[in-house]
Amino acid sequence: MYELREVSPQQFKALAEEDGAVTLLDIREEWELALASVAGATHMPMGQVPDRMTELKSEETIVVMCHHGSRSATVAGFLMRNGFTRVLNLTGGIDAWARDLDPNVPSY
Numbered sequence: 001m002y003e004l005r006e007v008s009p010q011q012f013k014a015l016a017e018e019d020g021a022v023t024l025l026d027i028r029e030e031w032e033l034a035l036a037s038v039a040g041a042t043h044m045p046m047g048q049v050p051d052r053m054t055e056l057k058s059e060e061t062i063v064v065m066c067h068h069g070s071r072s073a074t075v076a077g078f079l080m081r082n083g084f085t086r087v088l089n090l091t092g093g094i095d096a097w098a099r100d101l102d103p104n105v106p107s108y
Contacts, residue, residue, distance in 0.1 A: 002080040006088065015061065053079065056084070
C-alpha cells in the first residue's frame with residue numbers, strides 16, 4: 001500500500017530550488033499544453049505513461065501535474081505501484097499554478 005503525498009505549487013517551487021533532482025511531469029494532452037504550460041516541465045500525456053515510464057529517473061522526485069490534480073493523482077499512484085518511491089501530486093494542477101504561483105500562465 002502507498003500513501004499519495006500532495007505538494008502545492010509554492011511547495012514545488014521551494015523543493016525544486018532546494019533539490020535540483022526534481023522532475024515536473026506534465027501529463028496533460030497536447031491541446032492543453034498549447035493553452036498553458038510551465039517551462040522546464042517534462043511532457044508525457046497520461047495515456048503514454050505506461051509505455052514511457054522508463055524515461056523517468058526513479059532516483060529523482062517526480063511531481064505529477066495535470067489541469068486540476070485528479071488525473072495526476074491517478075498517474076502518481078500508478079508510478080508508485082510500479083516502483084517509483086519519490087512521487088508527489090501537484091495539488092490543483094496547472095490551474096493552481098496559474099492562480100497561486102505564476103499569473104503569466106494562462107487559465108483555461
